[in-house]
Amino acid sequence: MRLILAPMQGVLDHLMRELLTQINPYDLCVTEFVRVSDGLLPERSFFKLCPELKNGCVTSSGTTVRVQLLGQDPAKMAANAKRAIELGSPGVDLNFGCPAKLVNRSKGGAVLLKEPHSVFEVVDAVRQAVPSDLPVTAKMRLGWDSTQQAVDIAGLIQQAGASELAVHGRTKEDGYRKGTVDWQRIGDINRALDINVVANGDIVDWASAQACLEATGCSDLMVGRGALNRPNLGAMVKQQTPSLAWEEVVELLQRYSHLEMEGDKGLYFANRVKQWFTYLVKSYPEARDMFDQIKPLKAPEAIRPLLSVAA
Numbered sequence: 001m002r003l004i005l006a007p008m009q010g011v012l013d014h015l016m017r018e019l020l021t022q023i024n025p026y027d028l029c030v031t032e033f034v035r036v037s038d039g040l041l042p043e044r045s046f047f048k049l050c051p052e053l054k055n056g057c058v059t060s061s062g063t064t065v066r067v068q069l070l071g072q073d074p075a076k077m078a079a080n081a082k083r084a085i086e087l088g089s090p091g092v093d094l095n096f097g098c099p100a101k102l103v104n105r106s107k108g109g110a111v112l113l114k115e116p117h118s119v120f121e122v123v124d125a126v127r128q129a130v131p132s133d134l135p136v137t138a139k140m141r142l143g144w145d146s147t148q149q150a151v152d153i154a155g156l157i158q159q160a161g162a163s164e165l166a167v168h169g170r171t172k173e174d175g176y177r178k179g180t181v182d183w184q185r186i187g188d189i190n191r192a193l194d195i196n197v198v199a200n201g202d203i204v205d206w207a208s209a210q211a212c213l214e215a216t217g218c219s220d221l222m223v224g225r226g227a228l229n230r231p232n233l234g235a236m237v238k239q240q241t242p243s244l245a246w247e248e249v250v251e252l253l254q255r256y257s258h259l260e261m262e263g264d265k266g267l268y269f270a271n272r273v274k275q276w277f278t279y280l281v282k283s284y285p286e287a288r289d290m291f292d293q294i295k296p297l298k299a300p301e302a303i304r305p306l307l308s309v310a311a
Contacts, residue, residue, distance in 0.1 A: 001213070001220060001221065001238065002027040002028065002198075002220040003025070003026055003027055003220070003221055003222075003237055003238055004026065004027060004029070004030065004166065004221070004222040004223075005017065005024075005028070005222075005224075005227060005234070006030065006166075006200060006222045006223060006227070007031055007032055007033060007093070007095070007139070007224075008032070008224050008228075009032045009033060010275075011228065011275060011276075012029075012224070012227075012228075013049075013272075014049070014050065014051050014052060015256070015260055015272075016256070016272075016276075017052075017059055017063075018060060018259060019231075019259060020227060020231060020234070021060075021061045021062075022059075022060070022061050023231065023234075023235065024227075024232060024233070024235050024238075025234055025235060025238050025239065027064070028063070028065075028066060029059065029063055030065075030066050030068050030137075030139070031049050031050045031065060031068050031093075032049050033069060033095045033098065033109075034049055034050075034067060034069050034070070034080065035070055035071065035103075035108065036069055036071030036076050036077050036080045037071060037073075037076070039076055040076070040080060040083060041083065043083070043087060046067060046084060046089075047087075050065060050089070052065040053067075053087050053088045057088050057089055057090055065089075066089060066091050066093050066135075067084040067087075067089035067092055068092075068095055068139075069081060069084070069092060069093070070098060070108045071108055071122070072108060073122075074121045074124070074125035074126075075125060077122050077125060078125040078126050078128065078129035079129070081130055082130070085130055085131065085134060090134060090135075091135035091136065091137065092126060092134075092137070093138065093139065094122060094136070094137070094138040095108070095109055095138075095139055096109065096110065096112050096113060096119055096138055096139065096141070096157075097110055097140050099141070099172045099175060104172070110140075110141050110172040111144070113140065113141065113144050113149075113153060114144050116149065116153045116156050119140075119153060119156055120156040120157070120159065120160045121160075123136065123138060123156075124161060127160060127162070128161075135163035135164060136161060137162060137163055137164040137165065137166065138157050138164075139166040139167075139168065139200075140154065140166075140167055140168070141167075141170055141171055141172055141174075142167065142168070142170060142186075143171045144171060144172045144173065145171055145173040146171065150167075150188070150189060151188055151192045154167070154189045154193055154197075155193065158193050158194065158195050164196045164198065165189070165193065165195060166197075166198040166200050167186045167189055167197060167199060167200060168200045169181040169182045169183050169201035170182065170201060181201040183199065183201070183211075183212050183215035184215060184216075186199045186201075186215075187215060187216040187217050190216055190217050190218050191217065196219070196220065197216075197218050197220075198218060198220045198221065198222050199212050199213070199216040199220070199221055199222070200221070200222035200223070200224065202226075203222075203223050203226050203233075203237065204226040204229060204233070205230070205236055205237070206236050206237055206240050209221055209237040221237065223237070228276060228279035229279045229280065229282045230243050230244070230283050231244060231252055232244045243283070246284050246286040246287070249280065249284060249287075250290075253273070254304075254307050254308060257273065257307060260272065260273075261300060269300045270299070270303060273294065273303060274291070277291040278291075290307070293306050294306055
């Protein structure tokens, strides 16, 4: 089984990829999306979201990283896909799943599922721009507000030349609401396609991973929010490793704070660590007290000692 770390915009950035691939046997990471709207982007736009391009497009622990693009114009997407490859990305991933309102209003992400022909045209153009020996992959949701066209849209993505398709088992309107994931519908797509289908959605431990594999018939999985709820989820899923103890998570938070200070000089540290805590509290009751202490603080020098004290 291959296990892929999902592209969560504004959350799973290069620092988090660095941290999580050090303790998990992920087979692939997909970057946050590079937004394509105004033509060919400068190289710095790619390096900003994927600094691993300067290191053979792998994390320090050796996990492959693939650049993801989001946009609706086939020619512009193709041009930027070509640039991503030239800069060293081992393939290109295409985003047809982002449910963010701002992104959808500018005709990006999941909104394209309302226009299946546009999805086809984007994939087709990118496939023609990327060398045939490198993968063009895509990620989609089951639809905008209905799963009725899910299999047809997936079929168009395959027909356009995609090498692999990851499917999040919810519609855009479902958001991330509990109880809405539809693994059976992912299974319908998997049975209809010849290319590999990767299942995504509500995988939070080894048992749910096995249940998803059985329900979908897929051989590969993608994890996102669960990987933040339980930082060693990759090891739990692939190696049946126990969940980290809270004391081990605190040590990980300390390492993350060091990466943030060394990487972005703490510019986004306060927001990012608070964001991570919104996930940790779902799995670790002990996280609540620390989160309450950190919430009102903004300066890294005020937050970092609290992470150390709690250990």
